[in-house]
Amino acid sequence: MADRKHALTFLLITVSLDMIGFGIIIPVMPQLIMHLAGGSVGTAAVYGGALGALYALMQLLCAPVMGNLSDRFGRRPVLLASLAAFAVDYACMTLAPSIGWLFIGRAVAGVCGASYVTAGAYIADVTPPQLRAKRFGLLGAAFGVGFVFGPALGGILGQVNVRLPFLAAALLALANLGYGYLVLPESLPLERRRPFSLRRANPIGALASLRRYPLVLGLMLAIFLFRIAHDANPSTWAYFTTEKFKWSTGEIGYSLAVVGVASALVQGALVGPLVARLGERWAIYLGFTVYALAFLGFAFAPTGLALCLCMLPMALGGIGGPALNGVLSHQVPADGQGELQGGLASLTGLTAIFAPLAMTRLFDEFTQPAHYFPGAAFLAAAVLTFGCVGVCALVLRGAAGR
Numbered sequence: 001m002a003d004r005k006h007a008l009t010f011l012l013i014t015v016s017l018d019m020i021g022f023g024i025i026i027p028v029m030p031q032l033i034m035h036l037a038g039g040s041v042g043t044a045a046v047y048g049g050a051l052g053a054l055y056a057l058m059q060l061l062c063a064p065v066m067g068n069l070s071d072r073f074g075r076r077p078v079l080l081a082s083l084a085a086f087a088v089d090y091a092c093m094t095l096a097p098s099i100g101w102l103f104i105g106r107a108v109a110g111v112c113g114a115s116y117v118t119a120g121a122y123i124a125d126v127t128p129p130q131l132r133a134k135r136f137g138l139l140g141a142a143f144g145v146g147f148v149f150g151p152a153l154g155g156i157l158g159q160v161n162v163r164l165p166f167l168a169a170a171l172l173a174l175a176n177l178g179y180g181y182l183v184l185p186e187s188l189p190l191e192r193r194r195p196f197s198l199r200r201a202n203p204i205g206a207l208a209s210l211r212r213y214p215l216v217l218g219l220m221l222a223i224f225l226f227r228i229a230h231d232a233n234p235s236t237w238a239y240f241t242t243e244k245f246k247w248s249t250g251e252i253g254y255s256l257a258v259v260g261v262a263s264a265l266v267q268g269a270l271v272g273p274l275v276a277r278l279g280e281r282w283a284i285y286l287g288f289t290v291y292a293l294a295f296l297g298f299a300f301a302p303t304g305l306a307l308c309l310c311m312l313p314m315a316l317g318g319i320g321g322p323a324l325n326g327v328l329s330h331q332v333p334a335d336g337q338g339e340l341q342g343g344l345a346s347l348t349g350l351t352a353i354f355a356p357l358a359m360t361r362l363f364d365e366f367t368q369p370a371h372y373f374p375g376a377a378f379l380a381a382a383v384l385t386f387g388c389v390g391v392c393a394l395v396l397r398g399a400a401g402r
């Protein structure tokens with residue numbers, strides 16, 4: 001029991017570090033890009049979209065590999081290797097002499113960030129089916145905690161030096177690597193492992209392998225729509241708030257920290273009770289509907305305070321993802337949980353390749369004087385999320401009727 005408690009703690013820290021690595025660059029990215037490449041906020045947004053797309057491409061390529069490697073060799077070595085690579089990545093980003101190094105760093109971070117796949121499989125290994133939604137909610141809470149510290153570190157330390165946040169992240173990754181080496185037990189016994197397969201360990205193969213599970217395939221479209229919508233936030237937030245509200249690096253970091261605190265509270269404390277009370281199906285409907293309404297609020301917020309108030313319902317919307325993950329995990333046998341998480345991460349990576357490019361281009365287009373509406377990307381995200389709710393309703397209703 002003690003080993004399992006340490007393992008869960010380690011996983012939550014690891015996922016938090018993943019999110020720190022993603023979030024730490026958001027508030028400082030406009031200034032860092034303009035420092036390294038020059039140009040305006042619009043130009044920085046285009047570079048930022050390209051960096052986000054590269055990160056997603058590496059996730060797409062590497063997530064199924066990580067999931068299948070963990071099904072073959074166990075969860076522990078894959079998680080520890082990811083943390084070691086994270087430390088190297090952040091060290092390189094700290095010393096980057098040109099914008100090209102940012103692209104190298106984002107590529108490495110995309111490879112390392114696939115550790116979330118293995119963390120999800122580890123949770124499925126050690127958790128009974130009826131508790132998986134709650135445990136996936138804890139992973140979501142860890143994401144929220146990471147999204148507190150990541151942007152906050154980026155905002156605060158970035159005001160001292162734009163490189164300092166990356167040095168801090170490198171030291172955190174090294175510390176967690178040492179902790180995991182000492183306390184993390186293996187969760188996948190030898191008799192439940194299976195041979196590594198190139199067919200499953202590639203993005204197309206990982207997605208195709210899920211065709212055996214009709215409900216999983218049916219919900220893929222909903223996930224596809226939501227992930228495109230979701231990426232409007234990390235892709236455009238710093239540029240949007242800089243353009244519309246003239247926020248500083250610190251204010252951007254603090255605003256994202258508010259999102260992280262609210263998300264951690266909701267997913268750590270409310271996901272389990274709400275899913276138990278509502279059931280996974282209704283938790284999915286409620287979560288994604290509230291998310292869509294929050295995106296509408298972002299699009300039309302007249303002041304920075306109004307924008308911050310809309311962050312609270314967005315945090316509540318976070319119950320939808322763990323509930324949906326719980327539904328999906330019930331459809332797959334124990335020896336395929338890594339494959340499921342890898343396939344879903346591949347879909348997320350596929351959408352995230354072009355979503356940052358599309359959302360930042362949309363932002364850039366609607367900051368032109370002829371049709372000025374900086375919130376256009378968030379309006380598009382609201383429409384897509386309402387579409388996600390509709391698809392979930394159709395698929396789950398049809399499944400209940402069979």
